[in-house]
Amino acid sequence: METRTHISVQDxxxxxxxxxVLTDISIDIPDHKITVIIGPSGCGxxxxxxxxxRLLDPLDGVRVGGRVLVxxxxxxxxxxxxxxxxxxxxxxxxxxxxxxxSIYDNxxxxxxIHNHIDKKRLGEIVEHYLxxxxxxxxxxxxxxxxxxxxxxxxxxxxxxxxxxxxxxxxILGDEPTSALDPQSSQNVERRLIELKEEYTxxxxxxxxxxxxxxxxxxxxxxxxxxxxxxPAAEVFANPKNPRTRAYLTGEIS
Amino acid sequence: MRxxxxxxxxxxxxxxxxxxxxxxxxxxxxxxxRARPILAQKPFFSLFFSSAWSPLKGDxxxxxxxxxxxxxxxxxxxxxxxxxxxxAVYLSEYAPxxxxxxxxxxxxxxxxxxxxxxxxxGVLLVVPLVGRVIAPLFGVTSSGYTILAGGIVLxxxxxxxxxxxxxxVFSSIPYPMREASLSLGATKWETVHHVxxxxxxxxxxxxxxxxxxxxxxxTMAVLMVVGNIPRLPGSVxxxxxxxxxxxxxxxxxxxxxxxxxAALMLAAAVLLLVxxxxxxxxxxxxxxxxxxxx
Amino acid sequence: MSHPSSLHWLRRRKLKEGIFxxxxxxxxxxxxxxxxxxMGTIIWKGLPAMNLSMITQTPKGGYYxxxxxxxxxxxxxxxxxxxxxxxxxxxxxxxxxLYINVYAQKRSRLASLxxxxxxxxxxxxxxxxxxxxxxxxxxxxxxxxLLAGILAVGLLEFPIMxxxxxxxxxxxxxxxxxxxxxxxxxxxxxxxxxVVRQCLPGLLTAVLIxxxxxxxxxxxxxxxxxxxxxxPTSLFQxxxxxxxxxxxxxxxxxxxxxxxxxxxxxxxxVLILVISLLARxxxxxxxxxxxx
Numbered sequence: 120m121e122t123r124t125h126i127s128v129q130d131x132x133x134x135x136x137x138x139x140v141l142t143d144i145s146i147d148i149p150d151h152k153i154t155v156i157i158g159p160s161g162c163g164x165x166x167x168x169x170x171x172x173r174l175l176d177p178l179d180g181v182r183v184g185g186r187v188l189v190x191x192x193x194x195x196x197x198x199x200x201x202x203x204x205x206x207x208x209x210x211x212x213x214x215x216x217x218x219x220x221s222i223y224d225n226x227x228x229x230x231x232i233h234n235h236i237d238k239k240r241l242g243e244i245v246e247h248y249l250x251x252x253x254x255x256x257x258x259x260x261x262x263x264x265x266x267x268x269x270x271x272x273x274x275x276x277x278x279x280x281x282x283x284x285x286x287x288x289x290i291l292g293d294e295p296t297s298a299l300d301p302q303s304s305q306n307v308e309r310r311l312i313e314l315k316e317e318y319t320x321x322x323x324x325x326x327x328x329x330x331x332x333x334x335x336x337x338x339x340x341x342x343x344x345x346x347x348x349x350p351a352a353e354v355f356a357n358p359k360n361p362r363t364r365a366y367l368t369g370e371i372s
Numbered sequence: 373m374r375x376x377x378x379x380x381x382x383x384x385x386x387x388x389x390x391x392x393x394x395x396x397x398x399x400x401x402x403x404x405x406r407a408r409p410i411l412a413q414k415p416f417f418s419l420f421f422s423s424a425w426s427p428l429k430g431d432x433x434x435x436x437x438x439x440x441x442x443x444x445x446x447x448x449x450x451x452x453x454x455x456x457x458x459x460a461v462y463l464s465e466y467a468p469x470x471x472x473x474x475x476x477x478x479x480x481x482x483x484x485x486x487x488x489x490x491x492x493x494g495v496l497l498v499v500p501l502v503g504r505v506i507a508p509l510f511g512v513t514s515s516g517y518t519i520l521a522g523g524i525v526l527x528x529x530x531x532x533x534x535x536x537x538x539x540x541v542f543s544s545i546p547y548p549m550r551e552a553s554l555s556l557g558a559t560k561w562e563t564v565h566h567v568x569x570x571x572x573x574x575x576x577x578x579x580x581x582x583x584x585x586x587x588x589x590x591t592m593a594v595l596m597v598v599g600n601i602p603r604l605p606g607s608v609x610x611x612x613x614x615x616x617x618x619x620x621x622x623x624x625x626x627x628x629x630x631x632x633x634a635a636l637m638l639a640a641a642v643l644l645l646v647x648x649x650x651x652x653x654x655x656x657x658x659x660x661x662x663x664x665x666x
Numbered sequence: 667m668s669h670p671s672s673l674h675w676l677r678r679r680k681l682k683e684g685i686f687x688x689x690x691x692x693x694x695x696x697x698x699x700x701x702x703x704x705m706g707t708i709i710w711k712g713l714p715a716m717n718l719s720m721i722t723q724t725p726k727g728g729y730y731x732x733x734x735x736x737x738x739x740x741x742x743x744x745x746x747x748x749x750x751x752x753x754x755x756x757x758x759x760x761x762x763x764l765y766i767n768v769y770a771q772k773r774s775r776l777a778s779l780x781x782x783x784x785x786x787x788x789x790x791x792x793x794x795x796x797x798x799x800x801x802x803x804x805x806x807x808x809x810x811x812l813l814a815g816i817l818a819v820g821l822l823e824f825p826i827m828x829x830x831x832x833x834x835x836x837x838x839x840x841x842x843x844x845x846x847x848x849x850x851x852x853x854x855x856x857x858x859x860x861v862v863r864q865c866l867p868g869l870l871t872a873v874l875i876x877x878x879x880x881x882x883x884x885x886x887x888x889x890x891x892x893x894x895x896x897x898p899t900s901l902f903q904x905x906x907x908x909x910x911x912x913x914x915x916x917x918x919x920x921x922x923x924x925x926x927x928x929x930x931x932x933x934x935x936v937l938i939l940v941i942s943l944l945a946r947x948x949x950x951x952x953x954x955x956x957x958x
Contacts, residue, residue: 206557385765486882589791
């Protein structure tokens with residue numbers, strides 16, 4: 120099966136003040152696959168993920184070097200419109216972050232700010248994406264309630280629907296199941312696998328078993344360096360780098 | 373021996389810890405006891421809804437002073453709220469660290485300047501500004517000692533209150549919530565509007581209410597620029613006579629005119645009641661906001 | 667992504683962003699500008715009228731008509747008064763703050779209620795403290811005097827100091843307290859030797875903030891401290907204060923005396939500036955005994 124490169128990271132380095140958090144990362148992320156970034160906590164996984172949709176920009180003292188190409192366009196080029204970059208990617212964070220508004224308005228938030236849409240169409244969009252996130256049946260009678268009243272697992276799926284409603288091409292997940300109970304985690308994992316038919320999915324996790332369950336491609340980060348990456352089956356069966364092997368066998372964590 | 377000392381200290385401290393709570397009540401009770409003679413002699417209506425004020429004749433209508441206070445406070449809020457909130461949003465959401473560090477002491481200093489200094493400044497700059505520039509602009513002749521001058525000075529005095537309470541409120545909103553909005557492609561202002569301001573709404577109200585109650589009770593600075601005319605004000609270019617100014621201006625003669633001291637203590641009690649109400653309200657909101665953030 | 671209507675929409679959104687950025691920048695400039703304007707005006711008007719006799723002499727006869735003298739009485743009076751009030755406030759604040767942080771649980775009901783009351787006290791206008799001070803004065807048969815002023819200003823400073831000190835002491839990690847207990851120290855010893863030492867710079871800052879507030883407040887001393895041209899020699903004599911000296915001088919119809927009001931205002935402003943710089947400096951520098 121042929122794969123196309125969706126995101127190309129080239130010599131990416133990130134500094135927090137004088138501290139270098141990521142060192143010369145270069146990786147091509149394929150279209151319509153789940154790429155999982157693994158590594159011990161504090162190794163820069165989340166930073167790498169946030170550098171992909173420029174969420175590092177607002178932080179004080181952050182410098183980014185190198186290039187990130189999305190569909191061939193450098194997102195760090197000053198001419199690139201940052202809101203358009205972010206619109207292309209939906210983010211699932213560690214703890215679900217619902218916005219302080221109703222369930223309906225959470226999903227409608229993106230479409231509303233990006234386009235001028237009439238009410239009827241908006242209603243259809245909201246319903247469609249709530250279906251897609253597998254939440255419609257649970258919330259269809261309480262769309263007007265504050266989103267914060269949902270359970271944590273429901274909130275995370277609401278965040279997924281909210282992200283999808285913007286019409287992204289890429290889903291970013293930053294340990295998206297770490298705050299969830301096992302059943303909700305499974306639910307979210309299942310959605311992610313379904314979604315790769317239409318989207319490019321990138322997930323950060325420190326749970327090896329989760330990586331094994333969902334990954335097509337693996338990238339192993341260690342102390343800010345990309346140690347090894349490749350098809351999941353190969354990396355898990357036959358890691359080339361001794362540090363990858365050590366991590367996979369649990370010697371380093 | 374050490375343990376005994378410890379126990380003794382504990383008792384003493386416990387008693388002292390009760391002081392703040394009872395002090396509020398004590399002040400209130402004290403003021404009302406001193407105000408009782410006038411409450412007993414004059415009908416309620418003639419005290420609070422009459423604008424006849426001539427202590428020598430025994431007329432103690434507080435209405436002009438209550439209205440004066442309301443006018444000045446209102447003007448100050450109209451000026452201070454937008455500026456303070458925009459400043460707070462800028463400092464919390466947009467400003468680089470260096471600007472925040474630079475601004476903080478400025479706001480602290482603004483809060484720490486004595487009101488008499490604000491008053492002197494008001495007399496030197498704001499009063500002439502109102503009298504010679506702003507009033508003619510609206511086709512009004514005015515000495516400059518007006519509600520508007522009082523409002524402008526007061527507005528600056530309550531900047532720090534509204535700004536710093538709002539900053540605290542904004543910082544209690546988790547950063548990832550902003551990220552969620554940004555990651556959907558919202559601009560920074562859209563994020564501020566739909567997430568920060570919306571989530572912080574209650575806290576912002578509390579901040580404004582605290583500013584309001586500060587403005588309500590401010591005495592010297594306003595007294596020096598507001599004209600002190602015991603009449604119902606009709607426009608911002610009229611002079612006014614707020615309650616605190618009434619109390620401060622007449623402390624000298626109040627013991628020599630019957631009921632005068634009781635009237636002034638009543639004014640102080642009213643002032644305290646209003647300020648207490650707003651303060652308790654704002655603090656309750658803030659406690660809730662804080663608890664939700666924790 | 668870039669068909670014309672959506673491009674138009676995007677442009678509108680960016681315009682909105684731009685407008686609000688400009689408004690915010692303008693607001694910040696207004697706030698900073700106000701302080702600069704106030705300081706500038708006071709110093710600019712005050713300096714020319716300043717001379718040595720202002721701060722070395724008490725008012726001579728006819729001072730308020732424009733004759734010889736200075737405001738030493740008010741400067742010293744204010745220092746006496748604010749110092750006395752600060753000592754009084756420390757005597758009340760320190761035990762309260764130590765109690766709610768060391769003896770009671772930091773998050774207990776008593777602690778919350780006390781903090782709440784302190785916040786409310788903080789919001790009470792100084793004119794009300796003045797009026798209350800006046801009532802106490804009458805109750806005890808006192809005349810307006812340094813002592814009565816100290817009482818009123820002390821009450822005013824009490825919540826300010828307590829809350830500032832509480833902010834500092836609340837930051838002391840529980841582990842530190844537990845470490846002290848495990849060495850066999852009583853709570854009193856822990857409070858005085860560990861907590862107070864750990865927080866000393868912060869506590870001094872709190873004291874200075876309250877002192878600054880006390881020295882600048884006029885409305886609370888108006889009823890209570892009285893006003894006199896002499897420097898008080900006992901607690902029961904009336905005392906002049908700097909803010910009131912400014913107020914009275916400005917209130918005279920004579921330009922020369924009004925000039926002196928500006929000079930006095932400049933003196934008070936500089937005093938406040940020094941105190942707040944000192945408070946900031948302490949908070950930052952003097953951190954030798956602090957365990958982070």
